[in-house]
Amino acid sequence: MANSLSLGKLRLASRYLLSPLAGYTNLPFRRVVRELGGVGLATTDLVNARALLRASPKTMELIATCPEDRPVAVQIYGTEAKEMSEAARWLENYGASVVDINMGCPVHKVTRGGGGSALLCAASASTTVNLVRAVVEAVKIPVTVKMRLGWDSGDQSAPFFAREFEKAGVAGVIIHGRTRAQGFGGEVDLEGIRAVVEAVERIPVIGNGDVRSVADALRMLEATGCAGISIGRGALLNPWIFAQLCRWDRTGDPGPAAGYDARLELMHRHYYLLVEERGERFASLTFRKVANWYCRVLKPGREIQQRLMMLESVADFDGIVNGLRENGPPANWNSTVVPEIAVPKGPIEYW
Numbered sequence: 378m379a380n381s382l383s384l385g386k387l388r389l390a391s392r393y394l395l396s397p398l399a400g401y402t403n404l405p406f407r408r409v410v411r412e413l414g415g416v417g418l419a420t421t422d423l424v425n426a427r428a429l430l431r432a433s434p435k436t437m438e439l440i441a442t443c444p445e446d447r448p449v450a451v452q453i454y455g456t457e458a459k460e461m462s463e464a465a466r467w468l469e470n471y472g473a474s475v476v477d478i479n480m481g482c483p484v485h486k487v488t489r490g491g492g493g494s495a496l497l498c499a500a501s502a503s504t505t506v507n508l509v510r511a512v513v514e515a516v517k518i519p520v521t522v523k524m525r526l527g528w529d530s531g532d533q534s535a536p537f538f539a540r541e542f543e544k545a546g547v548a549g550v551i552i553h554g555r556t557r558a559q560g561f562g563g564e565v566d567l568e569g570i571r572a573v574v575e576a577v578e579r580i581p582v583i584g585n586g587d588v589r590s591v592a593d594a595l596r597m598l599e600a601t602g603c604a605g606i607s608i609g610r611g612a613l614l615n616p617w618i619f620a621q622l623c624r625w626d627r628t629g630d631p632g633p634a635a636g637y638d639a640r641l642e643l644m645h646r647h648y649y650l651l652v653e654e655r656g657e658r659f660a661s662l663t664f665r666k667v668a669n670w671y672c673r674v675l676k677p678g679r680e681i682q683q684r685l686m687m688l689e690s691v692a693d694f695d696g697i698v699n700g701l702r703e704n705g706p707p708a709n710w711n712s713t714v715v716p717e718i719a720v721p722k723g724p725i726e727y728w
C-alpha cells in the first residue's frame with residue numbers, strides 16, 4: 378500500500394509520526410494523542426546515552442512508557458560509539474520498539490560535546506557513520522536517525538549522511554528541513570528534504586518541519602516524495618491531526634475540526650493521565666506549563682487562565698472544567714485558531 382510505512386520489520390499503523398518535543402511529549406501527552414488515533418510512532422524526549430547507562434532518575438522519568446504507548450522510539454544522544462551502542466542494547470531490553478539517534482538538536486548543551494546536530498559536521502564523517510553502524514549492529518530493533526539538513530547553508534551534509542546511514546543499516550531517517558544555523562527560523566526547505574529522499578535507495582525518509590494542517594502535509598508529500606511525516610508543534614496545537622491525516626489518506630476528507638467540547642475533554646484526559654502517572658501534586662505543577670496552550674485555544678478568559686496556571690489540586694481542576702462545560706464556548710469561538718508554540722530565540726550561539 379502506497380500509504381503504509383515500515384521501519385525495518387516494524388510495520389507502522391500510519392505514516393504520520395509524533396516528533397519529540399522535549400518537555401512536552403512526555404508519556405501522558407503521548408498517550409492522550411495516541412488515544413485520538415492515527416499516530417504511527419511516537420518518540421520520547423532526547424536522553425543522554427551516558428545518563429541512561431547510569432539509570433539516572435531524571436532519565437528514567439523521561440523514558441517512562443507503558444503498553445498503550447506502542448510502538449515507541451526512545452531518542453538518544455551522545456558522541457561515543459561504545460556508549461551509544463550500549464545504551465541501544467539497554468533500550469532493546471527495556472522494550473523500546475525503535476532506537477532513534479539525535480542528530481538535529483541545535484542546543485549548546487548538546488552540541489558543545491559534539492552530540493546532536495554537531496555530528497553532522499564531525500571533523501571526520503566516518504566517525505559519525507561508524508557511531509551509527511555500531512548502534513545498528515548492537516541491536517535487532519530498528520535504528521533511525523533524526524537529523525537536520527546540515528550545520529549551516531554552506532554545509533548541507535544530510536543527503537550524503539542519509540545514504541551512508543542507509544549503507545550502515547538504519548531503518549529510516551527523519552529529516553527536519555532546516556540547518557542547525559537556522560534554528561527554528563525561516564521556512565522549512567522542502568527541496569532540501571527532497572534531496573535526502575533522492576539520496577537514499579530503499580529506506581523511508583520521513584519529512585519534518587512546519588506541518589500544521591492537512592494542506593501542509595500534502596505540500597510536503599508532493600514536493601519531497603517523503604514516505605511519511607513527523608509532526609511536532611502542529612500536534613500540540615491540534616492533536617487530532619494524525620487521525621485527520623489518516624482519514625484524508627483513506628477518503629480524501631480529513632473530517633471536521635475538533636470542537637470546543639472535544640478540546641475540553643482532551644484537556645481533562647491529559648490532566649488525569651498526568652495524575653495517574655505522577656500523582657496530584659506533580660500533575661498540577663506540570664499542567665501549569667501546558668495550561669497556556671489550552672487557554673489559547675479554549676479562550677476561557679483571564680480569571681480561569683490564572684487559576685489553571687496556579688493549579689494545585691484535582692478539586693481545583695474539576696471545578697474549573699465543570700464551570701467551562703456549563704458555560705460552553707465564548708461567543709464567536711473558533712476552533713481553527715493557531716497559537717504559536719515557544720521556541721528558543723536570539724542568536725543560536727547562546728541556545
Ligand SMILES: Cc1cc2nc3c(=O)[nH]c(=O)nc-3n(C[C@H](O)[C@H](O)[C@H](O)COP(=O)(O)O)c2cc1C
Pocket residue numbers: 396397398399400421422423452479481482523553585586587588607608609610611719720
Ligand atoms: C520545545 C521543543 C523541543 C524539542 N525537542 C526535541 C528533541 O528532544 N529531540 C529532537 O529530535 N527534536 C526536538 N525538537 C525538534 C522537533 O522534533 C521538530 O524537529 C521541530 O520542531 C520541527 O518540526 P515541527 O515544525 O513539526 O515542530 C524540539 C522542538 C521544540 C520546539
